[in-house]
Amino acid sequence: MSVIESKNLSKNYFSAKSGKFAGIGLRLSGDPKSPSGDLGDGLCFEVDKGEIYGIIGPDGAGKTTLFRILTTLLLPDSGTATVDGFDVVKDFKKIRSRVGYMPGRFSLYQDLTVEENLKVFASIFNTTIEENYHLIKDIYQHIEPFKTRRAGALSGGMKQKLALSCALIHKPSVLFLDEPTTGVDPVSRKEFWEMLKKLKSEGITILVSTPYMDEASLCDRIALIQNGEFLTIDSPQNIVNKFNKILWSVHSNNMSKLLNDLRSHAGVGVCYAFGDTHHITVVDEKLTINTLSDFLQEKDHKDVVISKIEATVEDCFMELAIPKN
Amino acid sequence: MEKETDIENCKKVLLGEFEPVISAKNLTKTFGHFTAVDSISFDVAKGEIFGFLGANGAGKTTAMRMLCGLLKPTSGKGKVAGYDIEKQSEQVKKNIGYMSQKFSLSEDLRVWENIRLYAGIYGVHEREIAPRTDELLRQLGFESEKNSLVKSLPLGWKQKLAFSVSIFHNPKIVFLDEPTGGVDPAARRQFWELIYQAADRGITVFVTTHYMDEAEYCNRVCILVDGRIEAIDLPRNLKEQFNVKSMDEVFQQMARKATRKAD
The missing domain is CATH 3.40.50.300 (P-loop containing nucleotide triphosphate hydrolases)
Structure with missing residues (x-):
């Protein structure tokens, strides 16, 4: 009813x-x-x-x-x-x-x-x-x-x-x-x-x-x-299931600089802080975790950790709410 | 988001290598029989983003008001920007910025008028105000809103503007009392990017928040329970100590110890 x-x-x-x-x-x-x-x-x-x-x-x-x-x-x-x-x-x-x-x-x-x-x-x-x-x-x-x-x-x-x-x-x-x-x-x-x-x-x-x-x-x-x-x-579960982008979390020793460096990469769609990591959507399907890791190390980032993750409702909201690169 | 240099700074403070910009020693405030803030001691380094966490009624606002020179401590000592918070409270006020959800901008003034007003109150030189106002609005992408009444702006914009106004006079420290309450996730992140820019300029940021993802963005956090400091460390260390993945879990474990029934 x-x-x-x-x-x-x-x-x-x-x-x-x-x-x-x-x-x-x-x-x-x-x-x-x-x-x-x-x-x-x-x-x-x-x-x-x-x-x-x-x-x-x-x-x-x-x-x-x-x-x-x-x-x-x-x-x-x-x-x-x-x-x-x-x-x-x-x-x-x-x-x-x-x-x-x-x-x-x-x-x-x-x-x-x-x-x-x-x-x-x-x-x-x-x-x-x-x-x-x-x-x-x-x-x-x-x-x-x-x-x-x-x-x-x-x-x-x-x-x-x-x-x-x-x-x-x-x-x-x-x-x-x-x-x-x-x-x-x-x-x-x-x-x-x-x-x-x-x-x-x-x-x-x-x-x-x-x-x-x-x-x-x-x-x-x-x-x-x-x-x-x-x-x-x-x-909420279906909204999360419908999220169709590739989502990674990225961490390094310099999170403030990491935000800008990730945003400067052509293969990265959106990038935003998410607790103790940054979340990025990957728009270039050829981009691998290893190549991104190398890219970041060239920019002096240390302790780089990148992992593929499942979206949360907050990621779905961010996808809708923030302008694309 | 710890920057290496800040961690080094924190270490130096802890080792006593240089004078911190905020220091509290056994700071206490009682109201009648009620001890709102119970002998807290800590130091904050220059350029540090220091998160001040605690449940509603834990004593955060009282502690912050003492550090801002707005409330006299019952006992204990505090120094902010090199001035004694009790004896030199006027000097303290001149050298800090302050922003809270409640005390913000004047709704019935235009954007530029608000900047003009607060810049004037804090003694920014007359000649500097107009060009720096334009520069600020350009950085924020607010040029088209220069003549808008503040009350017509969305909440997220108001808060970004209020923060920018609170550091317009280049204070040594800015105190932020729940600056992002009620703001959506996208606007909160934009706000934190402004906080980083301020910290990069060497402004020390003392911030309270109820969002535990924001606690992760601080260089160090301090957790207040029933007026006492229960923990003070890098977010990473606290998570390791409690063997949990997020600051939310750290907070849930710590704050549940509270016996105070302020809520």
Whole structure:
């Protein structure tokens, strides 16, 4: 069953600085049986019930705009979309009562305490903290000791947990999370994703955007978005499988110089830092690891290690996001 | 990405052969009964890229604020760019650059106006500002955005610009507090290439990050747990010591030791 569906949805902003058309033009279609022949510029996009669906893309790609349209906070210029069977324009009130939205920017009441914030959200949705406590228990118990503290005085990680609790207190059927883990340390991020898996097992559908590629691989499906268009939609495993370039990792004693030297080689497509190695795509099929190694040693690199590797989601993103040589 | 010369520099610092540009000795900050930073000691060499890691609430920002002369230590000593952080905090501020996610550029000013403003605050000579602004925008490929309002720029651009502005006055050290938060993988890599260029110019980079692939790019990293330094070494050595493949795994093992419930 599809939870989110739409047709020819688009929102356009006229960007003053460049005069370019910068916005999103997408089409979401929820009914798998509907004819998909006339999709136009957009791409078919549907989110199934109980799915963790990742929206991945560079800054300014249109992720937040998409979230705002689907949560009925922004009107699309054209096209239609439905969430949980309701139209984002006509039935906006019904949608608002059944979705939870955690914006990228902390948007709770800074002058209210932790508990007061949660009470406000519960009462707006005609419910109580007690009624849905089981949903937020795992998250809320981390901040419950501080329930009399003002929200504005919480640390980043605590704010994030409070915001998620507030987004969940009315037992939404769909949860929209716009970059929920930005600025959160690696250990807390892991905990946060454990919580999302639990919410998924409660049948809650989750649409999440993130700049962390290790999180992208934890989604059931991801959509890579750029300049308001979906580049590809698939499971993380399939996206990785579809990567059809030859990918090598390269290490030497001088990584900063190595970046420039690799980029100067005609057989190298893209080259970027990747943790303690650089990753390169090989565009010249005749290039071998040995010849590249010799090339680098001539340029005074020592301890050169080159190996053929399998792509990760991050490599797929980089392939799409950075300009070619 | 260790450069040999930097490793040599680090060694020299550790052996005491020349004066480090940042040095902390038993630096401590308490708020009431809470010890945010607990007697930390370390030295950072000139031109080094020094990664300062830790969970939310581990004390990173408090330590950084003390080193920048913005917060007085409860006890202990610190020297930055040759000045005492407690007694000569104004001198410290003049010789450093600072950039964080929160404190960045003025959104309602144009790109060139922001550069003009901060260059003026840091006392860059009037005559130098205009030509160097053009030069900077050319290097960044931002010439067409010179008259754009900063708020109209994508986040990745703002951060690159904020970093460039923070080192416009050629400080000895630049402090970066989670400079790449929320930026996509491609923009983060472009940002780190700017960091390398700054380090190549001899600017010491003191940086906090939650991205563990970025920890790999540092010459040395220091891991803070509950206000104390739990480890300080080359990323390579830490990975060897913990017998793991990535800094993420090192961090997961170290940070789980934390007992502090700041989150």
